[in-house]
Amino acid sequence: MxxxxxxxxxxxxxxxxxWQCSTFRxxxxxxxxxxxxxxxxxxxxGSACRPxxxxxxxLPVSERLKLSCMSSAPISAARLxxxxxxxxxxxxxxxxxxxxxxxxxxxxxxxxxxxYRPAVKSEFQRDFDGLDEAPRYAIDVTLxxxxxxxxxxxxxxxxxxxxxxxxxxxxxLYPMLVQYGGTMTITSVLVDGQPATFVYQAENSAIRLxxxxxxxxxxxxxxxxxxxxxxxxxxxxxxxYALFGRSQQMISLPLFYPALAVYQPGPTLGTGxxxxxxxxxxxxxxxxxxxxxxxxxxxxxxQVPVATGTLVGSEVLAGGQLTRHVWVTGPVREFVLHxxxxxxxxxxxxxxxxxxxxxxxxxxxxxxxxxxxxxxALRIFSDYYGGYPFREVRVAPAPLNYRGMEYPQxxxxxxxxxxxxxxxxxxxxxxxxxxxxxxxxxxxxxxxAPWLDEAISEYSVRLYYEMLHxxxxxxxxxxxxxxxxxxxxxxxxxxxxxxxxVDSFETSAQYETTIYAKGALLYxxxxxxxxxxxxxxxxxxxxxxxRYQIVDTESWRAALAQLQMPALDTLFREWIGASGPPTPAxxxxxxxxxxxxxxxxxxxxx
Numbered sequence: 008m009x010x011x012x013x014x015x016x017x018x019x020x021x022x023x024x025x026w027q028c029s030t031f032r033x034x035x036x037x038x039x040x041x042x043x044x045x046x047x048x049x050x051x052x053g054s055a056c057r058p059x060x061x062x063x064x065x066l067p068v069s070e071r072l073k074l075s076c077m078s079s080a081p082i083s084a085a086r087l088x089x090x091x092x093x094x095x096x097x098x099x100x101x102x103x104x105x106x107x108x109x110x111x112x113x114x115x116x117x118x119x120x121x122x123y124r125p126a127v128k129s130e131f132q133r134d135f136d137g138l139d140e141a142p143r144y145a146i147d148v149t150l151x152x153x154x155x156x157x158x159x160x161x162x163x164x165x166x167x168x169x170x171x172x173x174x175x176x177x178x179x180l181y182p183m184l185v186q187y188g189g190t191m192t193i194t195s196v197l198v199d200g201q202p203a204t205f206v207y208q209a210e211n212s213a214i215r216l217x218x219x220x221x222x223x224x225x226x227x228x229x230x231x232x233x234x235x236x237x238x239x240x241x242x243x244x245x246x247x248y249a250l251f252g253r254s255q256q257m258i259s260l261p262l263f264y265p266a267l268a269v270y271q272p273g274p275t276l277g278t279g280x281x282x283x284x285x286x287x288x289x290x291x292x293x294x295x296x297x298x299x300x301x302x303x304x305x306x307x308x309x310q311v312p313v314a315t316g317t318l319v320g321s322e323v324l325a326g327g328q329l330t331r332h333v334w335v336t337g338p339v340r341e342f343v344l345h346x347x348x349x350x351x352x353x354x355x356x357x358x359x360x361x362x363x364x365x366x367x368x369x370x371x372x373x374x375x376x377x378x379x380x381x382x383x384a385l386r387i388f389s390d391y392y393g394g395y396p397f398r399e400v401r402v403a404p405a406p407l408n409y410r411g412m413e414y415p416q417x418x419x420x421x422x423x424x425x426x427x428x429x430x431x432x433x434x435x436x437x438x439x440x441x442x443x444x445x446x447x448x449x450x451x452x453x454x455x456a457p458w459l460d461e462a463i464s465e466y467s468v469r470l471y472y473e474m475l476h477x478x479x480x481x482x483x484x485x486x487x488x489x490x491x492x493x494x495x496x497x498x499x500x501x502x503x504x505x506x507x508x509v510d511s512f513e514t515s516a517q518y519e520t521t522i523y524a525k526g527a528l529l530y531x532x533x534x535x536x537x538x539x540x541x542x543x544x545x546x547x548x549x550x551x552x553x554r555y556q557i558v559d560t561e562s563w564r565a566a567l568a569q570l571q572m573p574a575l576d577t578l579f580r581e582w583i584g585a586s587g588p589p590t591p592a593x594x595x596x597x598x599x600x601x602x603x604x605x606x607x608x609x610x611x612x613x
Contacts, residue, residue, distance in 0.1 A: 131396035169224030177281035178265035187251035190237035254406035290509035291453035311350035339415035373425035384440035413442035441467035462526025504584035
């Protein structure tokens with residue numbers, strides 16, 4: 008058993024004859040997934056390639072595997088002497104050099120990304136090349152049969168990307184946010200195998216974990232956290248909105264684990280800080296660097312899971328009562344686990360990606376329509392923005408009323424989109440699928456600059472409509488969905504700039520009309536100024552330059568400035584505003600609507 012991986016023994020294909028196998032080997036019942044052979048007597052796959060030294064404690068499995076070339080291919084001196092008369096000195100020297108070169112190649116460390124590669128399509132395997140500093144999570148969780156408690160362990164390999172030395176780490180406990188409504192308790196923390204002290208902060212939505220010594224830039228550390236998560240129970244009314252918890256025989260668990268916070272360097276050395284924003288009930292809350300995951304989840308067998316990543320193994324336990332699943336991911340922002348015993352599904356493959364759509368009983372027609380919309384969106388956005396790197400993407404209903412929510416490789420859609428609001432299903436699928444590029448591949452702060460991903464994802468719906476339904480349908484969408492709501496804004500509201508914090512808006516309607524509708528119209532103006540070809544090239548170049556990175560308004564303005572067009576400078580100034588700190592939040596009023604399941608706090612003002 009490997010720490011952080013439960014009872015699974017995971018080994019990448021390290022022997023020469025196994026290099027072309029792109030999956031884990033020997034997962035279930037001792038069967039070699041690469042060859043289909045039964046492994047004798049519990050033998051581990053690839054056991055002829057032995058570790059060269061004891062495994063280093065505290066590192067992920069993928070970091071511990073080394074090959075010992077010479078021990079597996081010994082050549083005696085007597086044998087070499089016997090070869091001399093026949094081959095001659097030159098041939099022996101040449102053969103020796105070739106052998107040494109081969110052994111040198113074979114004795115290189117095992118590919119650290121081998122466990123994660125099954126999640127990424129072959130043409131995007133080079134995406135791993137720039138991930139040396141990406142956090143790597145090995146998570147093992149168990150859901151109790153009642154669905155009320157999730158217990159888990161996470162081993163996280165962390166590298167300080169610089170420039171400041173880190174005296175402590177911060178992990179976000181997103182389920183503790185008001186808009187999530189969960190309860191999360193950290194029961195123990197180890198740093199490089201030693202107990203570490205920690206304190207809760209940011210309204211208990213984060214812990215600060217003190218390091219025994221400062222972690223310099225480009226150095227690494229491993230943290231192991233054990234936690235217990237209480238899962239809230241919400242209303243079963245289809246009109247209820249719940250990002251996290253149990254509702255309508257579904258369990259939604261985004262960010263169910265302690266997530267390493269984003270460290271933001273300051274203007275000078277030593278002035279950086281960890282991101283600990285709380286967010287609001289009306290916007291997204293999660294902000295994460297691209298990370299790699301191996302997630303093992305033991306769930307009641309009747310549950311059908313919908314998750315980030317690629318499923319690489321399942322095993323039925325406890326006489327059929329439980330099933331253990333293992334997923335791996337490429338570079339993703341977070342990991343979501345969503346499930347229901349009622350889910351049914353269908354799938355199609357397009358552009359090398361398997362698209363899976365799930366539905367609840369009585370909603371098969373809508374579920375298959377969602378599958379068709381998702382496949383169309385995948386093709387259109389792959390052609391327009393660049394290819395989608397992952398082997399799988401999923402669409403499923405969730406307790407989100409008539410709204411949607413994006414996660415890496417997963418789009419969750421409110422149950423009412425499958426029934427009462429079926430006419431909006433296609434629009435929501437297109438919008439949320441666009442987030443697989445604008446949020447997943449290129450990421451931004453969702454609390455301080457939500458316009459960066461929401462505006463382009465919303466405008467992507469027009470691109471989808473143009474390609475699939477034609478220009479007239481796209482024009483009608485623009486007028487009904489964006490132009491009319493913006494025209495109905497009051498004079499003061501119409502002048503609101505896009506570069507604003509979520510909590511700077513007075514109402515949800517004001518926020519959605521400004522960030523989504525006005526944001527989409529910004530891109531329509533850009534396209535008119537640039538023309539179709541240059542507009543598309545701008546977006547593709549921007550995505551390529553910032554792939555798996557975090558962007559802000561200043562980086563967007565800098566990319567725009569490279570086009571050297573005064574009309575774009577004017578557009579930026581009049582629509583977006585300053586590229587510095589976004590507009591701050593106003594003084595809170597005592598009548599803000601409380602999130603589900605939380606008591607509303609009433610201020611003392613009159």
